[in-house]
Amino acid sequence: MASNEQHEGGASDLAVKDASPLLYERQDVYHDDTTAELAALSKRQLELVGEDPEREGLLKTPERVAKAWQFLTHGYGLDPDKVLRSALFAEDYSEMVLVKDIEVYSLCEHHALPFFGKAHVAYIPNGHIVGLSKIPRVVDVFARRLQVQERLTLEIRDAVDRVLKPEGVAVVIEAQHLCMMMRGAEKQNSMTTTSAMSGVFLDNANTRSEFMRLISG
Numbered sequence: 756m757a758s759n760e761q762h763e764g765g766a767s768d769l770a771v772k773d774a775s776p777l778l779y780e781r782q783d784v785y786h787d788d789t790t791a792e793l794a795a796l797s798k799r800q801l802e803l804v805g806e807d808p809e810r811e812g813l814l815k816t817p818e819r820v821a822k823a824w825q826f827l828t829h830g831y832g833l834d835p836d837k838v839l840r841s842a843l844f845a846e847d848y849s850e851m852v853l854v855k856d857i858e859v860y861s862l863c864e865h866h867a868l869p870f871f872g873k874a875h876v877a878y879i880p881n882g883h884i885v886g887l888s889k890i891p892r893v894v895d896v897f898a899r900r901l902q903v904q905e906r907l908t909l910e911i912r913d914a915v916d917r918v919l920k921p922e923g924v925a926v927v928i929e930a931q932h933l934c935m936m937m938r939g940a941e942k943q944n945s946m947t948t949t950s951a952m953s954g955v956f957l958d959n960a961n962t963r964s965e966f967m968r969l970i971s972g
């Protein structure tokens with residue numbers, strides 16, 4: 756079943772109407788031609804660092820690497836607006852909705868090394884709420900790409916703003932970057948925090964403080 760079918764007949768005029776797939780099934784992440792081309796590059800990389808790609812332990816490594824790259828960047832093939840629209844419900848609830856401690860795994864676009872941590876996403880509805888699982892799903896749409904943490908934070912905020920048209924959105928991401936840990940600066944304990952807000956979270960200090968209190972609790 757296409758994952759939007761369950762929402763057909765919902766009261767929301769913002770809800771998605773077509774039945775095209777919203778999310779990749781796991782097998783759709785991998786494409787044979789791409790796997791073959793990436794595997795060839797990976798094999799060459801192994802040679803360049805002085806490895807023997809023909810030794811037994813490495814025989815399947817290029818293909819594994821090719822698939823890992825496709826999985827770690829499969830967000831390019833996903834539409835964040837569609838993900839959110841697939842589960843929009845008309846509702847009068849007008850207090851803060853917060854999904855916190857969402858695990859984030861992304862790749863920094865400078866070194867293609869992972870950064871990982873937690874995202875906290877809040878919004879104040881304006882007639883519509885969204886299915887809770889769609890918040891972490893939309894985080895992944897953007898995280899599963901080559902990213903900088905700042906842009907990831909903004910893109911999540913903007914998608915929620917664009918689709919839900921809420922009173923406001925707040926996104927905070929706390930992450931550690933392996934490019935600063937395993938190499939480069941080699942700092943093991945630094946945490947980078949980014950935030951992006953809109954609407955009442957910008958205009959109203961009490962709303963912003965409540966959000967900050969809830970995510971730090």
Ligand SMILES: Nc1nc2c(ncn2[C@@H]2O[C@H](COP(=O)(O)OP(=O)(O)OP(=O)(O)O)[C@@H](O)[C@H]2O)c(=O)[nH]1
Pocket residue numbers: 863864865902903904905932934935938939940
């Ligand atoms: N602002 C920001 N910078 C990032 C992010 N991920 C990695 N970087 C930084 O990107 C920068 C790239 O700087 P360069 O000087 O071109 O690269 P480099 O010589 O590898 O730098 P070092 O990491 O300092 O060794 C580094 O300072 C990284 O720490 C991110 O999400 N946001």
Ligand SMILES: [Zn+2]
Pocket residue numbers: 863864865866867868932934935
């Ligand atoms: Zn980096």
